[in-house]
Amino acid sequence: MFSLMFSGIIEELGKVRKISRSGGVIVLEVAARNITDDLKIGDSVSVNGACLTLVAKNKDLLKFDVMPETAKCTNLGTLRAGDEVNLERSLKVGDRISGHFVSGHVDCVGIIRKKSMQSGNLCFEIAIPAAFVRYCVLKGSIAIDGISLTIMKTASNIIHVYIIPHTLKNTTLGFKGPSSAVNIEFDILIKASRLP
DSSP: SSSOOOHHHHHEEEEEEEEEEEHHHHHHEEOOOOOOOOOOOOOOEETTEEEEEEEEETTTEEEEEEHHHHHHHGGGGGGOOOOOOEEOOOTTHHHHHHHHOOOOOOOOEEEEEEEEEETEEEEEEEOOGGGGGGGTTTOOEEEETEEEEEEEEEETTTTEEEOOOHHHSSGGGGGOOOOOOEEEEEOHHHHHHTOO
């Protein structure tokens, strides 16, 4: 059905070691430990929800080329050395899907407007561009920086998602707050059902 997929279940936090340029391409170097063993050149990796191709590998250092359009349309263009990023390897046939199907093609960038406790749960309120509101379905899936989450409420162009402690501890959401930019990918099945 699909040629490449992720599940939105983050495998580890990587750390940006270096960002440089090679011609018109941004070269992103990320240190990782847990996902490196079976990765090979040409493999796809979700980095903050954006599907990138591994172009070089040296022990625990992964290198990716980021096209200008990708840098412009995601939060990858604002990364700095020392920043942490969510990492997930692409799914293999037969893998258990613990999240939802995520393509790694970011639809837009959202801005966290509020981070608060609601009914004992940590809630992020995220503003998205108005053109994408039609893809927001109550209790539908959404990937935020590559993390599979559930939309719990919508109000105008603001979506509400609750974050469990495990997700907060093991993803970039643990150190993001109001004004932080996050990559958004809407559920591919919802997008397909709402084609014009």
